[in-house]
Amino acid sequence: MARPCKADAEHTRDKILDAAxxxxxxxxxxxxxxxxxxxxxxxxxxxxxxxxxxKVSVFKAMLQRVKLPMERMFEQKIEQEANPLQALYQMCLASLLQLFEDERHYRVHAILLTRCEQVGELADLHQHNLDLHLRIKLRCEGLFRQARKLGLVAADLNEQRAALALKAYMMGLYLSILREPDELNTIDTARQLLDDYFQRLGCNVM
Structure with missing residues (x-):
């Protein structure tokens, strides 16, 4: 079989991943x-x-075409923001916007979070996600700690619990958007729910 040219090969590969x-x-x-x-x-x-x-290599290649919401959050450079709470809010909002505005992003995350079990041949993917979530949690802890030192939140805020609560809240929003599209079907509704969370922390997101 003749080897296809690079452009044709990449086109075919993309079409395979689209079908997958x-x-x-x-x-x-x-x-x-x-x-x-x-x-x-x-x-x-x-x-x-x-x-x-x-099939595993097809699945992993499909995932590599998008960034996970939490992964995108981790990559953003926000540590030096004057208001770490505002920066954290914008980071969370951007990840929600992507679910509503990018159809491929939405489909791949629907697959990852609702259409596959990360066990057996996908066990290493599960471990990767656990490691990623731990890094996100630690980063959020640092931002909450910075906010506490700046007097932006209560002096007795526990940054570990605050970071864990935020991660759980965001994952709940992701799953609701993907599993309950009739109930949580607009970015405005998702933004209002996110606003509620941050306003309880004393962060003015308006």
Whole structure:
């Protein structure tokens, strides 16, 4: 078989991942096969194996096309902000906006959070997410600690509990957006819920 040119190969790879995205969303990870992905994209299984070794590698490549909300939060450079609470609020809001405004981002996170079990062959993905969430939690703790030192929150604020509560609150919003689209279906509603949380901390987000 002649090796395809780089542009054609990249185009085919993207189309395979597009088809995989829709199949995983419709059927879940466990019930999706490479044969189903091939049929959905109009490819042969051989075309898939040209680019990927197995279903796990297809799934992980699909995930790499987007940034997880928590991962994007971790990458932003905000430690030197004059108001760490305001910076943290903007970081959380940006991650929610992405779910509403980026269709691929929405689909991939719906798959990751509602359509697959991160056990067995995906166990390393689960560990990666645990490690990421720990880094996010530690970073949030640092921002809450900075806010306490600046007098922006109560002097007796426990930054560990505050960071854990924020992580749980954000994950709850993500899951509600993905699982209950009829109830939480606009960014305005999500923003109001986020505003409520930060206003209880004494952060003026207006």
């Amino acid at each position: 995205e829709w199949m995983f969303l419709q059927h879940g990870y466990a019930k999706t096969s490479l044969e189903m992905i091939a049929r959905a994209g109009g490819f042969t299984r051989g075309a898939i194996y040209w680019h990927f070794t197995d």
